[in-house]
Amino acid sequence: MTLTLKLFGAFRDLEPAGAVELELPDEATIAQARAAFAELAQARWGERFRPGLLAVSAFASEREILRDADAIGAARELALLPPVSGG
């Protein structure tokens, strides 16, 4: 399956298009998407990519925050949310 991952905050700086595509096995989990993004990011952006930022970032659908153990299920698009700073 192909998952579109929308990027926000500091991650959006890395990719002006604001999204990347990840190739994942069917029935993948969030943890697998996280690992796939780390691999892609390392390859594409090198030292501009900060693994420490990814570690404290959340994956989310338009409806809710997801945990690493959650299955991606039928979602074709998710968002990667670095630590937030509203207000």
Next chain:
Amino acid sequence: MTLTLKLFGAFRDLEPAGAVELELPDEATIAQARAAFAELAQARWGERFRPGLLAVSAFASEREILRDADAIGAARELALLPPVSGG
């Protein structure tokens, strides 16, 4: 000395003019003014006057709340403040 006592809240209902005059000895205290007002109120308004309300009411100048032991001093006008309910 003659002290003008401005009335507020429930006390103003008793006296549409909004003030009474009390005759007090020179160097009188607030406690003496309180007693003089109780006497005047009893005589003028009878049962419409509630001593219990006076007991929880404060005397004040335009600048500050006064205590029973305070001297009236040079003041010629004070205010009688029943319990407050702003906001």
Next chain:
Amino acid sequence: MTDPRFHFAIADAANTCLDPTAALDFVSDPAFGGIAIFVGRIRDHNLGRVVTGISYDLFDPLCLNRFTEFAARAEREVGPRLKLYVAHAKGRLRIGDIAVVVAAGTPHRDEAFRACRLAIEAVKHEAPIWKREHYVDGSSEWSEGCSLCEDQRAHEAHVHDAHCDHGHGA
């Protein structure tokens, strides 16, 4: 002697409405990120009775003096980087009319909330303001209130800690 950080007003209901936007503007500052505002409106009921309006009586000069004391207290609580606006209505108000506006501006939000809350509590419990409720049957009554009598307050604080736990106001 007027401190430019503070604005206090008593607004005669016959010709002035309280203006929360003016309060917001007054406490705004390029250095301030947090503004907390309290708006007290006349509501249509109190203690189970239908209310049609409220008349406020104030002892204006002492009231403005007390507002100044409340501001000094707020400054002791949150520090000098504070703008504070307190305005209270006087006279006859209808349901939905604004009785009181308190606004506090500070660099950060916690101080703004604390200063705003401190000021509205003081306005409710310690300012020479009296409220008469008008009911749907045409009758009216002065609200129960908080004694400003220092001797009485000291006594009541000794007996029980709530000198003013009645249900007045918002």
Next chain:
Amino acid sequence: MTDPRFHFAIADAANTCLDPTAALDFVSDPAFGGIAIFVGRIRDHNLGRVVTGISYDLFDPLCLNRFTEFAARAEREVGPRLKLYVAHAKGRLRIGDIAVVVAAGTPHRDEAFRACRLAIEAVKHEAPIWKREHYVDGSSEWSEGCSLCEDQRAHEAHVHDAHCDHGHGA
């Protein structure tokens, strides 16, 4: 499914200014005496640096969903007699511009303050909103923030109780 007691909005700074008066009007009600409003403005400094503006990025659909959750949480806290308004700006703002408005209306003031505070804290710490500060030298930086990562939050709550004690925002 829209609850008429709640209003949530994201305002594009390119064509809309946040309006505290609209917030006040929305949460007003004849049965409500207490209204608490928080207004967050862009201030001219942060952590010792001179700030010239802020750009906000938001994940709109999740953000609006989270606002709905915050309202449900506020209702659990203060009860159903509550109106709540939450609006946040998106895009580039200048000093003094309004970044966020939260307003809560309730019968009495304590509930209004609590609901307002709960909502603004949640907007600051739990909504998918990101802030980039622009500095006087032309540079800019994304603010430190609060992790939304549940696994991470659980871990940090274990290590120390403050998962988000950085100095961002107002």
